[in-house]
Amino acid sequence: MTITITAFERSPDGGKGLARDTRVRWALEEVGQPYEVRLVSFRAMKEPAHRALHPFGQIPTYEEGDLALFETGAIVFHVAERHAGLLPDDANARARAITWMFAALNTVEPPILEFATAKLLEGDKTWSEERLPLLVDRVRDRLSQLSARFSDADWLDGKFSAGDLMMVSVLLRLKLSGILNEFPNLAAYVARGEARPAYKRAFAAQLTVNTGKPPTG
Numbered sequence: 001m002t003i004t005i006t007a008f009e010r011s012p013d014g015g016k017g018l019a020r021d022t023r024v025r026w027a028l029e030e031v032g033q034p035y036e037v038r039l040v041s042f043r044a045m046k047e048p049a050h051r052a053l054h055p056f057g058q059i060p061t062y063e064e065g066d067l068a069l070f071e072t073g074a075i076v077f078h079v080a081e082r083h084a085g086l087l088p089d090d091a092n093a094r095a096r097a098i099t100w101m102f103a104a105l106n107t108v109e110p111p112i113l114e115f116a117t118a119k120l121l122e123g124d125k126t127w128s129e130e131r132l133p134l135l136v137d138r139v140r141d142r143l144s145q146l147s148a149r150f151s152d153a154d155w156l157d158g159k160f161s162a163g164d165l166m167m168v169s170v171l172l173r174l175k176l177s178g179i180l181n182e183f184p185n186l187a188a189y190v191a192r193g194e195a196r197p198a199y200k201r202a203f204a205a206q207l208t209v210n211t212g213k214p215p216t217g
């Protein structure tokens with residue numbers, strides 16, 4: 001059955017891979033599932049046809065036959081459940097991998113998003129200069145906790161899983177800020193994720209959409 005996802009017609013990041021279709025593309029690449037992409041403009045995202053798929057008028061969405069999904073956590077989980085490669089067979093290891101998916105989305109991503117939003121959209125506000133250091137400290141706190149737990153392992157719980165896919169996707173948002181480099185084991189972890197052939201294919205696909213050219217080098 002054909003899988004179709006939606007993505008920005010033109011991502012605000014110009015193809016740095018930060019829009020969330022990248023994590024869905026990455027999951028599909030990891031499990032070897034081909035997919036099609038329907039590009040949507042900001043205007044089209046708010047129209048009834050798209051809202052029927054995504055009540056909040058956002059990307060990405062996922063369609064497969066009669067099934068329509070939104071929310072990257074749910075989409076990646078669905079892909080991981082249906083196809084081998086992203087969740088371990090052992091029931092306890094599987095439950096732990098799912099726990100890391102939730103931790104990435106519910107515990108690590110919120111302070112990162114708050115910081116990214118403040119920097120991008122609120123930088124001109126009078127209170128921004130005072131608030132930003134506070135938000136950076138919240139991100140640092142979370143990263144230091146993750147870094148301590150993670151130690152020098154390659155992946156969060158043994159083999160690469162959907163938990164790592166989600167955690168790396170969330171941490172990637174910090175790459176340009178320099179904060180990640182304060183935690184060498186996390187920076188190396190993200191680099192390991194980016195080095196996976198499936199990630200590279202996902203990144204290249206979204207870059208081509210946004211620049212018309214595949215990556216060089």
Ligand code: GTB
Nearest residue numbers: 011012013018019020057058059060070071072073
């Ligand atoms: N919780 C949802 C999920 O995980 O699927 C969040 C989905 C979401 O935030 N979608 C964003 C969107 O559609 C795109 S990814 N925004 C348009 C809108 O709400 O009107 C978030 C995103 C957008 C742009 C960048 N960037 O340019 O750096 C990074 C991340």
